[in-house]
Amino acid sequence: MPDTASAILWFRRDLRLDDNAALHAAIDAAGPVIPVYIREPVQPDIGPLGAAQAWWLHHSLAALKDKLKSLGSDLMFATGKADDIIIDIARKTGAKTVYVNRAYERTTVDREIAxxxxxxxxxxxxxxxxxxxDPKLIRTGSGSAFKVYTPFWNAMQKLHEPHGPIASPKSIPSPESHPRSEALDSWNLLPxxxxxxxxxxxxxxxxxxGAQEKLEDLIDADLHDYKRGRDFPAIDATSRLSPHLALGEISPARIWHxxxxxxxxxxxxxVHYRKELAWRDFCYNLLVEFPDLRTKNWDDKFDAFEWEFNAADFSAWTKGMTGYPIVDAGMRELWQTGYMHNRVRMITASFLIKDLLIDWRRGxxxxxxxxxxxDPASNTANWQWVAGSGADASPFFRIFNPILQGEKFDPDGDYVRHFVPExxxxxxxxxxxxxxxxxxxLAGAGVELGKTYPKPIVNHGMARDRALEAYKGLKG
Structure with a gap:
């Protein structure tokens, strides 16, 4: 017999039990809870799941399943359109309600599902x-989304603090039998x-x-020297919580409190750290306001910008073989660890966009x-910020000199030496x-330019002039 009082708990970018409002509401409904994660078709406004994040997702889902089983529950895996899957589960179990945490990058799709x-x-x-x-809470006096960060931050300060986080439940009521699940390994998320x-x-x-451990490390360090140290890639001064936030393994409210x-x-x-958390909210506000943020310029005057594309240059950038050590160190850190230091992200993005004149969308x-x-909001908004085409963006004519940036933020070269060992x-x-x-x-260091390490693929000074000339044409 189906469990007529069953509740469907739909996990999305909230792969946690701590501070999970949908989970607690489903438990409070006093019936069996059926947790499910749905691998949905790719949505054009979000883009496909990246290969690196697919690796993370596999391990995160496996950890979530294990945690649920320790509380007497389980996690069902299913592939297909979310509404089709949920309706099928409801038909088989008698469930009448689905509990879910909002995924703000999917607002348009979710209306259709509802x-x-x-x-x-x-x-x-x-x-x-x-x-x-909630993005709807932070609005200008006219009721529209903020397009400049500082007023957004100031408006956020006038609100109450983020909600008090809810502790993880001690147990989860489970049906006598769970619906049949796909095997996580069959999704082939791992390379x-x-x-x-x-x-x-x-x-x-x-x-x-893992997220809770990173948070404990952050608190133990007292955020000491965060404001200054976060700009230096050789210093371990950042929280490194961003991958956990991206898939909702920890809530920003939990971190805040x-x-x-x-x-x-x-x-x-x-304050500086909290402003970084708030910037993430700001990016989502932009995405909710402008769902095409991933594919279209926020500032449409950039639609006329004459990008160039050199496949060899782009390949050199992706491989960390541009001949500019700070750029190459960043791109190799990305390939080796799945992560890149925040300061170096700006440097590598500026190099691709302005030194190589390659469209920000490729980056x-x-x-x-x-x-x-x-992250569907932060990644896109930050690329548009560097390109000058985004909301409250850095001006296009702000072009990072990769040599000076390296000397300023990696003064002893420790970051470069680690990721560019040659x-x-x-x-x-x-x-x-x-x-x-x-x-x-060079000989004393065992370096032979063009062989053991590449010569620069562009002359930065000339590339800067070319970029400014292209921007002048846009303005004219």
């Missing part, structure tokens, strides 16, 4: 939890030949437990495929500009 479920007699109860605040993700597990522990006790110790560092696509923390024996004076080193210095 209509289909309503037509099938299934109620849907949606909850907040992906962001610090095999070659296993390019082999090194990821040395740096990351996907799943809710966990840092409350640091206010009296390192106030400036705390966004590459990052989406290779970043473990790929340059490790170069003296500090030339570590960010090996192409200026005398032949005897």
């Amino acid at each position: 209509i289909a479920l309503k037509d099938a007699g299934i109620a849907i109860r949606a909850f907040h939890g992906q962001l610090l605040h 095999t030949k070659p296993n390019w993700a082999a090194g990821f597990s040395r740096h990351w522990t996907p799943g809710e437990a 966990a840092t409350n006790g640091l206010a009296d110790k390192h106030r400036d560092d705390l 966004e696509e590459w990052f989406r495929d290779t970043l473990l923390d790929a 340059l490790k024996d170069l003296p500090k004076k030339y570590i960010h500009k090996p192409f200026e080193a005398p032949n005897h210095v």
Whole structure:
């Protein structure tokens, strides 16, 4: 007999039990709970799941399933359109309600799903939890979304604090038998030949437990020197919580409240860190306002920009073989660890867009495929920010000099030496500009430009002039 009081719990970008409003509401309904994760068809406005994040998703789902089983429950895996899957589960179990946390990047698609479920007699109860605040709460005086970050942040400060996080349940009521599930391994989310993700597990522990551990590390460090240190890639000063946030293994509200006790110790560092959390909310506000953010310029005057594309240059950029050490270190860090330091993300993005004049969308696509923390709002908004085409964007004419950026933020060359080991024996004076080193210095360091390390694929000074000329044409 079907469980007439069963509730369907639909996991999406909220792969956690802690501070999960939909989970608690489903439990409060006092009937059996049927957790399900649905692998849905690719949606054009979101883009496909990146290969690196697929690796993370596999391990995160496996961890979530294990955690649910420890509480007397289980996790069903299904592939297909969400409304079809949910209606089928409801038909087999007698469930009348689906509980879900809102995924703000899917607003348009979710309206269609809600209509289909309503037509099938299934109620849907949606909850907040992906962001610090629901986007509808932070609006200008005219009721529209903020397009500039600082007023957005100021408006957020006038709201109440993010909701108090709810602790993980001690048990979950389960039906006598769960609907038949697909095998997670059958989804082939993990790379095999070659296993390019082999090194990821040395740096990351996907799943809710890994997220909680990273949060504890953050609190233990008191966010000390965060504001300054976060700009230096050789210093371990960032939280490294972004991959966990991307798949909802920890809620931003949990992080916010966990840092409350640091206010009296390192106030400036705390505010700066919280502004980074708020920037994530800002990006989602932009995406909700402009669902085409991934494919279209926020500022449509950039639609006329004359991008160029050189396949060899793009390939060199993706492989970390541009001849500019700070750029190459960043791109290799990305390939080896599935992550890139935030300062270096800006440097590598600026190089692709402005030194190579390659459309920001190609860079966004590459990052989406290779970043473990790929986020449909932040990744796109940040690329448009660097390109100058986004909301509250950096002006296009702000063009990073990769040599000066390296010397300023990796002054001893430790970051470059780690990820570009063929340059490790170069003296500090030339570590960010090996192409200026005398032949005897290169020879002493075992560097042969064009063989052991590439010559620059572009002259930065000339590339800068070319970019500014192209931008002048846009303005004219």
